[in-house]
Amino acid sequence: MSPYNSILLRAEQKPLEHRSFSPAVIKTLIEAGYPVSVERSPSHPDFKRIFEDSEYEAAGATLVPSGVWPKAEPGTLIMGLKEIPEEDFALTNDHLTFAHCYKKQAGWDKVLGRFAAGDSTLYDLEFLVDKLGRRVSAFGYHAGFTGAALGAKTWAWQLANPGKKLPSVGSFTDGKGYYLNEDELVQQIRKDVEAGEKLLGRKPTAMVLGALGRCGKGACDLFVKAGLPEENITRWDLAETKDRNGPYEEIAQHDIFLNAIYLSKPIPPFVNDELLAKPGRKLSIVVDVSCDTTNPHNPIPIYNINTTFDDPTVPVEVKDDKNTAPLSVISIDHLPSMLPREASESFSEGLKESLLLLNDRKSARVWVDAEKLFKEKVAEIPSQ
Numbered sequence: 001m002s003p004y005n006s007i008l009l010r011a012e013q014k015p016l017e018h019r020s021f022s023p024a025v026i027k028t029l030i031e032a033g034y035p036v037s038v039e040r041s042p043s044h045p046d047f048k049r050i051f052e053d054s055e056y057e058a059a060g061a062t063l064v065p066s067g068v069w070p071k072a073e074p075g076t077l078i079m080g081l082k083e084i085p086e087e088d089f090a091l092t093n094d095h096l097t098f099a100h101c102y103k104k105q106a107g108w109d110k111v112l113g114r115f116a117a118g119d120s121t122l123y124d125l126e127f128l129v130d131k132l133g134r135r136v137s138a139f140g141y142h143a144g145f146t147g148a149a150l151g152a153k154t155w156a157w158q159l160a161n162p163g164k165k166l167p168s169v170g171s172f173t174d175g176k177g178y179y180l181n182e183d184e185l186v187q188q189i190r191k192d193v194e195a196g197e198k199l200l201g202r203k204p205t206a207m208v209l210g211a212l213g214r215c216g217k218g219a220c221d222l223f224v225k226a227g228l229p230e231e232n233i234t235r236w237d238l239a240e241t242k243d244r245n246g247p248y249e250e251i252a253q254h255d256i257f258l259n260a261i262y263l264s265k266p267i268p269p270f271v272n273d274e275l276l277a278k279p280g281r282k283l284s285i286v287v288d289v290s291c292d293t294t295n296p297h298n299p300i301p302i303y304n305i306n307t308t309f310d311d312p313t314v315p316v317e318v319k320d321d322k323n324t325a326p327l328s329v330i331s332i333d334h335l336p337s338m339l340p341r342e343a344s345e346s347f348s349e350g351l352k353e354s355l356l357l358l359n360d361r362k363s364a365r366v367w368v369d370a371e372k373l374f375k376e377k378v379a380e381i382p383s384q
Helices: 023-032 053-058 108-117 140-160 182-200 214-225 273-277 340-355 365-378
Strands: 007-009 036-039 062-064 077-079 095-097 122-124 206-209 233-236 256-259 285-288 328-330
Touching: 023 036, 023 053, 023 340, 053 062, 108 365, 122 365, 140 182, 140 206, 140 214, 140 256, 140 285, 140 328, 140 340, 182 214, 206 214, 214 233
Parallel strands: 007 036, 007 077, 036 062, 077 095, 095 122, 206 233, 206 256, 256 285, 285 328
Antiparallel strands: none
């Protein structure tokens, strides 16, 4: 028996999620001594992993059927990216995943209660931090990059198709629902921007709030690669907002607004009906990459649902609107899946050093801190 903890990489169960931990980082774990099993990728195109099963097999992993993780041997660490489906059975194995429950999102207590009931631990990928409190690894860059791409595409689409919603991501990716690589995406968005420019006589203006973070940098990079001149891109971060509370008039004067902040405390809204209803609004697309949709302190309180790759936008009904131009919100919470291979490889590489310490997770700081936070959140579950 190996002295190292066994790891099971589960197949993702969220529709249109194609990311996973990369075969390269799985190979690194195996070479370090960890026994790793990998659930086979579902064949259904909505769930198919971007990496082939053969890539994991070549890395030295043992392939197992998809969906076996609930019956994994005791002590096996279950790894995955997105949250598992809502069920009632207790979780008896420790999990490493994004659970989306620490900010008291809808149903957070049920999610955490399953771990408490099974006496297991959640190591939430969103809250793995270094000594300075910074995320060890994140999908932020690719979330911003792909979110900005959808924002630019929607801007052009609404100009060419008044009154019609942007169709599914699959409709402009040959049915896949994702791009094979960054070049494929950028070339397409550049053509969209050029088409919109012909109709409007100018390229779009874009404002990014949180421009200095991973997500904001990704968004700004996309806008530049899509052909927006620098003067069309407004980059705001803490310096621009520390002495001013929202709502911000500047947002309404841009065609595209992308929110890339990390919400850690209640703040005044960035936009509201009163601001958006004023005549002269240019804003037609809000890309809320932060997706704090169910958070009671959501700083963009003009919508209340997450959008999807199948239905990327939601129209905004502005009370007493003095403008005729449409306003749409994009609030997809797994945007990096539009570039699944590059996003997965980047995220996995950033997490590699921490993963190699999994066998020492009762003493290694990054894992001790994660378990401590988990226990604090469990303690906040309301008593029945």
